[in-house]
Amino acid sequence: MESTVPAYKRNVDKKLSIYKGSTLNNLPEEFENFENITKTLDKKYRDVRGEKYWGLKIAVVVLTIVTAMAMYQGMKIANDFEIYKMDSDKRFDELKKDFRAEYLLLKTKSENDLESMKNNVQSDKDNLIKVIESQNEKIFELSGWFKASNNLFYKGFSEKVEYQTARNRCQQLGARLISTGFRDPAVRREIIPKICIRNIRIWIGLNDIEREGIWVWSDGEILTNIRSIPWRNGEPNNDGNEDCGEYLWRTTDDGVNDTECYSHCAYACEKAFS
Numbered sequence: 001m002e003s004t005v006p007a008y009k010r011n012v013d014k015k016l017s018i019y020k021g022s023t024l025n026n027l028p029e030e031f032e033n034f035e036n037i038t039k040t041l042d043k044k045y046r047d048v049r050g051e052k053y054w055g056l057k058i059a060v061v062v063l064t065i066v067t068a069m070a071m072y073q074g075m076k077i078a079n080d081f082e083i084y085k086m087d088s089d090k091r092f093d094e095l096k097k098d099f100r101a102e103y104l105l106l107k108t109k110s111e112n113d114l115e116s117m118k119n120n121v122q123s124d125k126d127n128l129i130k131v132i133e134s135q136n137e138k139i140f141e142l143s144g145w146f147k148a149s150n151n152l153f154y155k156g157f158s159e160k161v162e163y164q165t166a167r168n169r170c171q172q173l174g175a176r177l178i179s180t181g182f183r184d185p186a187v188r189r190e191i192i193p194k195i196c197i198r199n200i201r202i203w204i205g206l207n208d209i210e211r212e213g214i215w216v217w218s219d220g221e222i223l224t225n226i227r228s229i230p231w232r233n234g235e236p237n238n239d240g241n242e243d244c245g246e247y248l249w250r251t252t253d254d255g256v257n258d259t260e261c262y263s264h265c266a267y268a269c270e271k272a273f274s
């Protein structure tokens with residue numbers, strides 16, 4: 001600090017010590033004035049020094065405050081950011097969970113709805129098919145076809161034609177010469193009055209054209225037990241070359257006979273409805 005003491009003060013101090021040491025009891029007026037001046041200067045010096053340090057102190061305080069505020073703001077921002085980040089992460093996780101739960105809910109609902117719709121469509125389709133089939137069956141019955149208990153349809157035709165012609169006529173109707181229902185005794189009793197005229201021979205779907213003695217039905221079955229159907233007395237006798245089966249409905253000795261395929265008989269068709 002001594003190095004900062006101004007030169008004028010050093011001189012004053014020096015003069016003051018000289019005066020104080022030699023003429024303490026008779027200080028001249030000049031000295032009094034001088035001492036006052038010195039005091040004034042000391043005061044100004046202290047003021048100057050004080051002002052100088054006050055400025056520095058203020059600057060330091062301001063700088064400290066600013067720094068502290070900046071640090072505080074920085075820490076606050078960092079802290080706020082951390083809180084915000086944690087909050088955001090948490091909210092994001094919650095949103096993800098909510099979204100996944102919503103997605104699973106919608107997925108399950110969609111799958112259930114789709115399954116329900118499929119079931120409804122299938123149900124509607126089945127009902128519609130039943131209605132159409134029922135209507136078609138009625139139309140079919142109106143055109144002369146009889147629906148037997150085996151769910152097959154039967155119709156007799158009185159025109160007398162050869163066996164092959166009769167077979168073709170049935171095929172043109174999507175049908176076949178009677179076979180499945182005819183070999184079933186119960187169905188046979190049911191359909192004969194519907195498709196036959198008494199004392200008129202009709203072709204049935206049974207022949208041994210391919211191999212003599214091997215009787216094949218028009219639905220593909222083979223007649224393994226020859227006596228499982230009612231033959232007329234003495235039949236089948238293959239008299240000459242008789243390969244086609246005809247049935248005769250009458251009071252006595254009715255039944256099946258093998259006869260020439262070029263004979264002319266009425267015929268009856270059997271149709272599976274689909």
Ligand SMILES: [Ca+2]
Pocket residue numbers: 208212213238241242243244258
């Ligand atoms: Ca034969």
Ligand SMILES: [Ca+2]
Pocket residue numbers: 235236237238239242257258259
């Ligand atoms: Ca015969």
